[in-house]
Amino acid sequence: MAPNKRVGAAYRAMANLGIDESKVKSVLKKLLKVYDKNWELIEEENYRVLADAIFDDDDNKVPELKRKSQTVDVLNTHHSLSSSLSNNQEEETECEEAQMNVETARPLKRLRLRGQEVQHLHPPANSAPSPPSKIKSEDSGLPEGCSGKKPQDNAVSSDGNPRIEAHVSPRDSIVDKGKQPASPQVYHRGKVLFPNSQMSQTHALRIPKDEPVDDFPDYEMPIAVIPPETSNVRDSSMKNGVAGKHGDHVSMSSSQCRDKVRDEDISHTSNGEATCNVEIASSTHGEVKLSLSCSSAIQGSDFCMLSRDQLLQKMEDKCLRSYKISDPNFSVVNLLRDICDCMLEFRTNSSDDASKESQAHHVSPSVGGSKDLGMFCGSSNGSINVNASAALVSLSPRSPFPHAHLSGVDDAVLGSKVDRTTDFSQSNGRKEPEDPMFSNSGCLVVVPQHNLTAGDIRSIHDVNDLTKGEEDVQISWVNETTNEFAPPFNYIPQNLVFQDAFVNISLSRVGVEDCCSTCMGNCVLSSTPCACANKTGSGFAYTAQGLLKEELLEECIAISRNPQQFYCKDCPLERYKNDDCLEPCKGHLKRKFIKECWRKCGCGKQCGNRVIQRGLTCNLQVFFTSEGKGWGLRTLEDLPKGAFVCEFVGEILTIKELQERNLKCNENGKYTCPVLLDANWDSGHVKDEEALCLDAASYGNTARFINHRCFDANLVEVPVEVEDPGHYYYHFAFFTSRKIAAREELTWDYGIGFDDHDHLVKMFECRCGSKFCRNTKRLNRSIRSASNAI
Numbered sequence: 001m002a003p004n005k006r007v008g009a010a011y012r013a014m015a016n017l018g019i020d021e022s023k024v025k026s027v028l029k030k031l032l033k034v035y036d037k038n039w040e041l042i043e044e045e046n047y048r049v050l051a052d053a054i055f056d057d058d059d060n061k062v063p064e065l066k067r068k069s070q071t072v073d074v075l076n077t078h079h080s081l082s083s084s085l086s087n088n089q090e091e092e093t094e095c096e097e098a099q100m101n102v103e104t105a106r107p108l109k110r111l112r113l114r115g116q117e118v119q120h121l122h123p124p125a126n127s128a129p130s131p132p133s134k135i136k137s138e139d140s141g142l143p144e145g146c147s148g149k150k151p152q153d154n155a156v157s158s159d160g161n162p163r164i165e166a167h168v169s170p171r172d173s174i175v176d177k178g179k180q181p182a183s184p185q186v187y188h189r190g191k192v193l194f195p196n197s198q199m200s201q202t203h204a205l206r207i208p209k210d211e212p213v214d215d216f217p218d219y220e221m222p223i224a225v226i227p228p229e230t231s232n233v234r235d236s237s238m239k240n241g242v243a244g245k246h247g248d249h250v251s252m253s254s255s256q257c258r259d260k261v262r263d264e265d266i267s268h269t270s271n272g273e274a275t276c277n278v279e280i281a282s283s284t285h286g287e288v289k290l291s292l293s294c295s296s297a298i299q300g301s302d303f304c305m306l307s308r309d310q311l312l313q314k315m316e317d318k319c320l321r322s323y324k325i326s327d328p329n330f331s332v333v334n335l336l337r338d339i340c341d342c343m344l345e346f347r348t349n350s351s352d353d354a355s356k357e358s359q360a361h362h363v364s365p366s367v368g369g370s371k372d373l374g375m376f377c378g379s380s381n382g383s384i385n386v387n388a389s390a391a392l393v394s395l396s397p398r399s400p401f402p403h404a405h406l407s408g409v410d411d412a413v414l415g416s417k418v419d420r421t422t423d424f425s426q427s428n429g430r431k432e433p434e435d436p437m438f439s440n441s442g443c444l445v446v447v448p449q450h451n452l453t454a455g456d457i458r459s460i461h462d463v464n465d466l467t468k469g470e471e472d473v474q475i476s477w478v479n480e481t482t483n484e485f486a487p488p489f490n491y492i493p494q495n496l497v498f499q500d501a502f503v504n505i506s507l508s509r510v511g512v513e514d515c516c517s518t519c520m521g522n523c524v525l526s527s528t529p530c531a532c533a534n535k536t537g538s539g540f541a542y543t544a545q546g547l548l549k550e551e552l553l554e555e556c557i558a559i560s561r562n563p564q565q566f567y568c569k570d571c572p573l574e575r576y577k578n579d580d581c582l583e584p585c586k587g588h589l590k591r592k593f594i595k596e597c598w599r600k601c602g603c604g605k606q607c608g609n610r611v612i613q614r615g616l617t618c619n620l621q622v623f624f625t626s627e628g629k630g631w632g633l634r635t636l637e638d639l640p641k642g643a644f645v646c647e648f649v650g651e652i653l654t655i656k657e658l659q660e661r662n663l664k665c666n667e668n669g670k671y672t673c674p675v676l677l678d679a680n681w682d683s684g685h686v687k688d689e690e691a692l693c694l695d696a697a698s699y700g701n702t703a704r705f706i707n708h709r710c711f712d713a714n715l716v717e718v719p720v721e722v723e724d725p726g727h728y729y730y731h732f733a734f735f736t737s738r739k740i741a742a743r744e745e746l747t748w749d750y751g752i753g754f755d756d757h758d759h760l761v762k763m764f765e766c767r768c769g770s771k772f773c774r775n776t777k778r779l780n781r782s783i784r785s786a787s788n789a790i
């Protein structure tokens with residue numbers, strides 16, 4: 001049995017802090033007990049509670065007083081989070097005092113306490129939509145952001161000094177003229193990573209004298225230069241991290257020129273001491289450059305030059321040890337990228353920015369004033385380039401074609417909202433060659449919000465046919481709302497085994513009782529049910545018109561709407577969670593199967609008992625919803641009740657593979673898009689290795705776009721057995737639960753509860769609009785807590 005996913009995630013987070021697995025288990029168990037298995041409290045702030053508790057556990061070598069204070073410190077921290085914890089005020093006070101005495105030994109706690117006081121300047125990035133899971137599992141939402149850490153080459157400047165540059169791509173010609181300088185504090189997801197005092201003590205206020213002035217021809221306005229812990233840090237104001245003092249070049253107004261800055265910094269380095277410099281500058285072309293340089297010349301002959309990888313590793317170790325950054329996704333490259341983000345936010349948050357105002361008229365809602373950034377990390381030239389490109393869209397009469405630009409990607413796709421819905425052929429999916437006209441800020445620039453990889457680019461879809469010709473019908477996609485492209489994935493018309501799934505489709509497994517070998521023509525027209533119909537249980541599933549029979553349809557709708565009554569008590573997924581830290585089993589659905597005729601049957605392909613295997617027949621379209629649900633699927637024609645629409649197609653995975661994929665994907669901030677093939681799990685005979693699911697995240701069909709609707713969705717899912725008589729592998733087919741008018745969005749009830757976080761996929765805020773929406777309770781709660789906060 002694989003470990004509980006949450007347990008696994010906790011182990012990984014601790015491993016990232018260099019904490020041995022053996023130390024984690026016992027502490028985690030204790031915490032789960034203390035918190036009554038409330039994982040959220042443990043997972044908060046990247047398992048800070050757990051890390052603290054392990055440190056405390058480790059600290060029994062320290063004197064009794066110290067130990068006591070540390071333990072209570074952990075409890076104090078969570079006192080506000082868990083009402084079940086002690087509220088003994090006296091003990092807290094006593095131990096807080098004790099803690100003061102050992103403060104120096106507890107940098108993590110100091111950091112945490114400081115962090116709690118700091119106002120969050122930037123809200124966390126919006127999370128991207130996550131995929132559905134019909135069945136409950138054991139995971140809650142997980143971080144979305146990609147770590148973005150890539151192998152790096154050595155980056156050594158011509159003078160032999162290591163250099164790292166973080167570069168914010170130019171987006172328009174606006175500079176932060178006259179704005180307050182950025183503080184040298186570094187923010188990460190709304191939290192201060194490096195408190196000011198630490199920054200001021202560890203960085204250099206220098207520009208190396210041997211650096212040619214011409215290296216910075218366009219950077220006229222240093223926003224911040226961060227000083228080192230050296231004897232010649234002259235201005236004590238930096239100890240408070242307050243940037244802005246001209247004499248130290250912490251900041252310069254736009255009127256201050258580059259030469260002046262550099263002259264003064266050169267004089268700082270003239271005493272021949274080791275120098276480290278952090279310089280952040282912006283240019284009149286809208287570029288922001290962050291330059292770090294470290295002079296090695298004066299370090300002596302034994303100075304050993306670090307490779308860039310070593311440097312990054314060393315820095316990350318330092319962050320883990322000195323600053324106790326416990327985010328498993330932390331990397332220095334990400335940190336640099338965050339700096340780019342801050343720059344962009346600073347720029348685009350400026351309310352008096354005339355250009356922003358004019359731009360706002362053209363920026364699409366999804367782009368939202370360039371908060372959502374297309375980013376690309378690369379190392380093509382051996383240096384680290386961290387590019388953050390704001391997704392800007394501005395329409396210009398000078399720009400006859402939409403133009404896409406993604407820094408570092410040669411083959412980005414062109415397109416615009418206007419073009420995609422009208423004449424996509426004008427932009428033939430290729431990036432236009434560099435044209436001065438396009439480099440003007442007034443031209444139409446669309447930066448896709450994906451981190452496009454070569455694979456992604458290959459899978460950009462034809463606007464007229466998402467299926468790439470794989471189906472008998474074409475499925476178009478349109479976006480009349482934003483500038484987003486349909487997400488990259490590989491269209492497959494049928495399920496495909498990923499690797500380990502045991503899907504044994506063979507004629508020999510289909511026994512005489514599993515097929516109607518003596519039938520001819522169309523079984524449904526026969527007065528007596530064939531062997532296949534008998535396996536369905538209640539005769540033929542379909543009418544002569546190919547619709548799902550009313551009685552069967554209603555039965556399936558009832559199962560979908562009231563799943564509690566149909567839960568099984570024992571299932572592979574729950575057995576898979578065989579761990580002390582398990583939450584109670586919630587069970588899985590016991591469903592009604594349809595058995596279709598197949599190749600071993602005597603009937604023909606047009607037999608009325610072969611509906612889903614004929615594939616898509618409806619006129620469907622993928623479109624971008626206006627309610628904030630991302631992409632959705634709609635019908636372009638009226639559909640009767642009981643009509644087959646499509647099946648959910650994806651990669652066939654074992655549950656183990658799904659768990660592994662989910663864990664792995666979550667590290668990258670991606671989510672699987674799973675449907676569990678659990679219809680027979682109630683039998684109690686499904687072996688764990690036979691328990692299957694479908695994942696449509698990377699390989700799938702149109703069904704991957706069907707959004708969730710609570711309770712009264714217009715589609716209902718029905719398990720359909722075609723090739724495999726074993727009930728382990730089957731097709732997950734969608735039928736209309738009522739008449740549907742042309743252009744109505746197609747929806748199904750994912751079967752998720754919004755009040756618990758016991759799901760395989762990240763929870764989303766439901767915008768289904770149903771009056772039976774199950775998310776209302778949660779929304780009401782957040783509205784209540786928001787108004788309480790006010």
Ligand SMILES: C[S@@+](CC[C@H](N)C(=O)[O-])C[C@H]1O[C@@H](n2cnc3c(N)ncnc32)[C@H](O)[C@@H]1O
Pocket residue numbers: 128129130131132487628629630631632673703704705706707708709762764765766767768
């Ligand atoms: C299978 S995908 C559906 C297609 C998806 N909208 C997209 O853009 O690719 C499931 C994801 O869509 C979004 N979604 C689906 N139904 C939703 C709803 N009722 N309200 C808000 N978001 C929804 C959620 O992000 C969910 O994780």
